[in-house]
Amino acid sequence: MKAQVNGIELYYDAHGSGQPVLFIHGFPLSGRMWKDLVDPLRGRYRLIVPDLRGFGRSQVTAEASMAVCAEDLAGLLDALGEAGPAVIVGLSMGGYIAFEFFRRHRGRVRGLVLADTRAEPDTPEAARDREQSAQRVLSAGCAELADSMADKLFATDAPAALKSTWRGIMRATSPAGAAAALRAMARRADSRPTLASIDVPTLVVVGETDVLTPPSTARSIHQGVAGSRLEIIAGAGHMPPVEQPARFAAVLRAFLDSLT
Numbered sequence: 448m449k450a451q452v453n454g455i456e457l458y459y460d461a462h463g464s465g466q467p468v469l470f471i472h473g474f475p476l477s478g479r480m481w482k483d484l485v486d487p488l489r490g491r492y493r494l495i496v497p498d499l500r501g502f503g504r505s506q507v508t509a510e511a512s513m514a515v516c517a518e519d520l521a522g523l524l525d526a527l528g529e530a531g532p533a534v535i536v537g538l539s540m541g542g543y544i545a546f547e548f549f550r551r552h553r554g555r556v557r558g559l560v561l562a563d564t565r566a567e568p569d570t571p572e573a574a575r576d577r578e579q580s581a582q583r584v585l586s587a588g589c590a591e592l593a594d595s596m597a598d599k600l601f602a603t604d605a606p607a608a609l610k611s612t613w614r615g616i617m618r619a620t621s622p623a624g625a626a627a628a629l630r631a632m633a634r635r636a637d638s639r640p641t642l643a644s645i646d647v648p649t650l651v652v653v654g655e656t657d658v659l660t661p662p663s664t665a666r667s668i669h670q671g672v673a674g675s676r677l678e679i680i681a682g683a684g685h686m687p688p689v690e691q692p693a694r695f696a697a698v699l700r701a702f703l704d705s706l707t
């Protein structure tokens with residue numbers, strides 16, 4: 448389905464009814480990464496699963512800052528009639544946007560799930576690498592980026608078919624969408640000062656062999672957010688909802704059930 452929000456057309460799927468749960472995907476992915484969670488969770492919750500601007504079936508724009516994406520998501524909740532607070536689930540780049548959503552719309556957050564993400568901003572070197580990567584995807588497309596990401600996203604023993612499916616999805620990402628997100632991530636705010644202000648129930652979750660945002664990174668978020676819960680998903684790298692959907696769904700379900 449499509450909604451007109453914040454001046455663009457945003458694609459989303461919505462399933463079930465009950466407490467709204469908004470899922471924010473990582474880079475360079477799409478809402479499809481959450482699909483295996485739908486059946487285990489739709490019975491009790493309203494699952495709202497957008498493609499962020501620049502990804503999947505949503506409109507591509509040159510500007511895609513974390514703030515703009517957070518406003519897209521607030522607009523989507525408005526468009527869906529969800530005035531009450533939602534649980535915000537963000538993985539990696541989705542976590543950066545979740546932090547921004549919390550800073551801007553604290554009253555609309557019932558709980559936070561910060562999956563395989565980090566609070567630190569980019570170092571100057573990382574920001575320079577992102578800019579080079581943005582220029583490469585704009586001139587040569589997303590194939591090289593997709594191939595290098597496919598090796599880092601998954602646990603080393605993840606099934607080859609899974610890696611190859613996601614390599615294909617990432618290769619199909621719009622170069623302009625990927626470049627806009629790379630530049631936006633390079634400019635993102637430092638979320639470390641936000642951690643102490645998070646006063647909603649928070650679940651921090653990470654794949655045990657995540658090499659992009661390892662368990663030590665999740666632990667520092669967990670230590671910074673008073674009362675947060677930390678869960679480590681066995682047998683998963685950076686993509687637990689895709690690699691270990693049953694384990695991830697069980698952890699998420701227990702957290703969601705604890706809020707009601």
Ligand code: MLT
Pocket residue numbers: 472473474475538539540541632659685
């Ligand atoms: C992601 O999975 O969203 C990316 O690894 C985030 C990043 O590049 O910082």
